Amino acid sequence: VSRLSLNLITVDQWSLEEAVAGCAAAGIEWIAPWRHQLDGRSAEAIREAGLRVSSLCRGGFFATAPPGDNERAVEEAAELGTDVLVLVCGPLLDRDLRTARATIARGIEALAPHAEAYGVRLGIEPLHPMLLSERSAIVTLGEALDLAERLDVGVIVDAYHVFWDPDVEEQIGRAGGRILGFHVSDWVTPAGDVVASRALMGDGLIDLARLQRAVEAAGYDGPIEVEVISEALRALPGEEVVRAVVERFAKMQS
Amino acid sequence: VSRLSLNLITVDQWSLEEAVAGCAAAGIEWIAPWRHQLDGRSAEAIREAGLRVSSLCRGGFFATAPPGDNERAVEEAAELGTDVLVLVCGPLLDRDLRTARATIARGIEALAPHAEAYGVRLGIEPLHPMLLSERSAIVTLGEALDLAERLDVGVIVDAYHVFWDPDVEEQIGRAGGRILGFHVSDWVTPAGDVVASRALMGDGLIDLARLQRAVEAAGYDGPIEVEVISEALRALPGEEVVRAVVERFAKMQS
Numbered sequence: 001v002s003r004l005s006l007n008l009i010t011v012d013q014w015s016l017e018e019a020v021a022g023c024a025a026a027g028i029e030w031i032a033p034w035r036h037q038l039d040g041r042s043a044e045a046i047r048e049a050g051l052r053v054s055s056l057c058r059g060g061f062f063a064t065a066p067p068g069d070n071e072r073a074v075e076e077a078a079e080l081g082t083d084v085l086v087l088v089c090g091p092l093l094d095r096d097l098r099t100a101r102a103t104i105a106r107g108i109e110a111l112a113p114h115a116e117a118y119g120v121r122l123g124i125e126p127l128h129p130m131l132l133s134e135r136s137a138i139v140t141l142g143e144a145l146d147l148a149e150r151l152d153v154g155v156i157v158d159a160y161h162v163f164w165d166p167d168v169e170e171q172i173g174r175a176g177g178r179i180l181g182f183h184v185s186d187w188v189t190p191a192g193d194v195v196a197s198r199a200l201m202g203d204g205l206i207d208l209a210r211l212q213r214a215v216e217a218a219g220y221d222g223p224i225e226v227e228v229i230s231e232a233l234r235a236l237p238g239e240e241v242v243r244a245v246v247e248r249f250a251k252m253q254s
Numbered sequence: 255v256s257r258l259s260l261n262l263i264t265v266d267q268w269s270l271e272e273a274v275a276g277c278a279a280a281g282i283e284w285i286a287p288w289r290h291q292l293d294g295r296s297a298e299a300i301r302e303a304g305l306r307v308s309s310l311c312r313g314g315f316f317a318t319a320p321p322g323d324n325e326r327a328v329e330e331a332a333e334l335g336t337d338v339l340v341l342v343c344g345p346l347l348d349r350d351l352r353t354a355r356a357t358i359a360r361g362i363e364a365l366a367p368h369a370e371a372y373g374v375r376l377g378i379e380p381l382h383p384m385l386l387s388e389r390s391a392i393v394t395l396g397e398a399l400d401l402a403e404r405l406d407v408g409v410i411v412d413a414y415h416v417f418w419d420p421d422v423e424e425q426i427g428r429a430g431g432r433i434l435g436f437h438v439s440d441w442v443t444p445a446g447d448v449v450a451s452r453a454l455m456g457d458g459l460i461d462l463a464r465l466q467r468a469v470e471a472a473g474y475d476g477p478i479e480v481e482v483i484s485e486a487l488r489a490l491p492g493e494e495v496v497r498a499v500v501e502r503f504a505k506m507q508s
Contacts, residue, residue: 092459094459095459097461128384129383130448132459133442134443139418164351164386165383166394166396189345190448191387192448193446194448206349207350
């Protein structure tokens with residue numbers, strides 16, 4: 001399980017301190033915190049526990065983010081010792097998808113020099129199309145790569161968000177060295193709430209092993225983030241979630 | 255509103271007889287019934303009311319449909335006097351998307367000669383990717399067209415299912431004469447339940463006018479089906495739903 005990174009939204013019932021202690025106790029070596037979980041002492045606490053940070057979630061929301069906020073996210077990533085800032089690029093706010101997507105492109109372009117100055121790579125994460133009006137107007141890996149190639153940034157491949165795409169394996173192959181992260185969880189039926197109904201790996205219909213092979217064939221060999229946004233998991237004690245994550249991850253890698 | 259066709263799932267609180275009477279009273283000229291709404295007298299009742307049938311919903315579900323069931327759907331379409339059978343091709347049942355999609359292709363191929371013999375055209379309707387494991391493993395118009403071109407059948411463009419796709423206008427252009435139907439409703443936020451949370455045209459984020467222009471530029475000038483699968487609408491009296499549909503449709507066309 002040395003490649004397992006726990007994306008801390010999975011255990012958002014915990015404070016960052018509790019999550020750091022819980023991961024260290026479970027033998028997890030990597031974590032990926034969200035910005036709302038951070039305070040001034042987080043970087044030190046993570047380092048002291050011997051953990052590494054695979055990515056910071058998240059920058060983006062380019063149509064609505066306060067001025068300077070994405071720049072601060074870049075700086076926070078650097079301070080945490082990760083070179084990956086995940087971008088959730090922001091939802092469709094009205095009927096004008098073209099403008100929404102152009103706003104996102106301009107936002108990334110404006111942020112890129114700051115990220116480069118801090119040694120942080122920007123990873124555009126395409127989200128499932130059902131989250132178009134909730135989270136992200138970038139909804140396919142192909143579209144994310146069109147942007148990433150043009151702006152010379154990276155992409156994040158989250159299995160839950162892209163597995164449905166008939167074109168996904170071809171696009172993963174195209175992505176090659178631009179893949180800055182691979183996220184896993186699972187898709188269950190009935191799908192329930194569009195935001196927080198993900199499941200642990202193995203409980204659903206995503207062929208995670210196949211997607212992992214594709215991502216690895218494209219050259220990605222970094223941490224694999226387990227990111228399970230789930231009301232059900234949030235209702236459990238964090239220790240129990242961590243135990244299940246480690247077990248499922250080990251099974252997925254065997 | 256002479257192009258308005260009411261897809262009768264929108265008023266599923268009504269029997270077919272009630273829906274026929276309600277549509278005729280509202281000046282609607284076209285309807286699209288679902289198979290579960292039909293009985294042996296339906297074709298005659300529709301004809302007697304002076305209504306025409308734009309399509310029959312639905313054939314498909316190729317992995318699970320009982321033998322002969324899709325052939326019967328073709329015959330029912332012919333009996334209703336429509337030459338369009340909408341295909342909802344069936345969900346992903348396990349982790350094997352490739353096999354699910356191959357099963358669908360074989361199913362359509364096997365059904366096509368029967369449809370041709372009855373003068374019925376098969377329309378593959380790609381459904382929103384969030385319905386992959388509930389309804390349809392065919393989730394993009396591009397994928398539907400790959401199949402439709404290979405098997406020489408048609409496609410259905412439902413705005414709700416395809417509007418998110420960065421490639422949708424290009425694919426509509428590619429579809430040309432294969433477009434056998436254009437369905438409208440709207441996408442609201444929060445998205446709620448993945449199956450039955452559609453909204454009336456104008457209440458959400460879909461640029462329906464733009465999609466209609468694209469479909470018309472591709473050559474489609476047939477009926478436009480209003481298909482609003484919505485728990486909220488089903489709780490209203492059918493007359494009220496029909497009134498709102500006619501009003502919204504007229505506004506959409508103005």
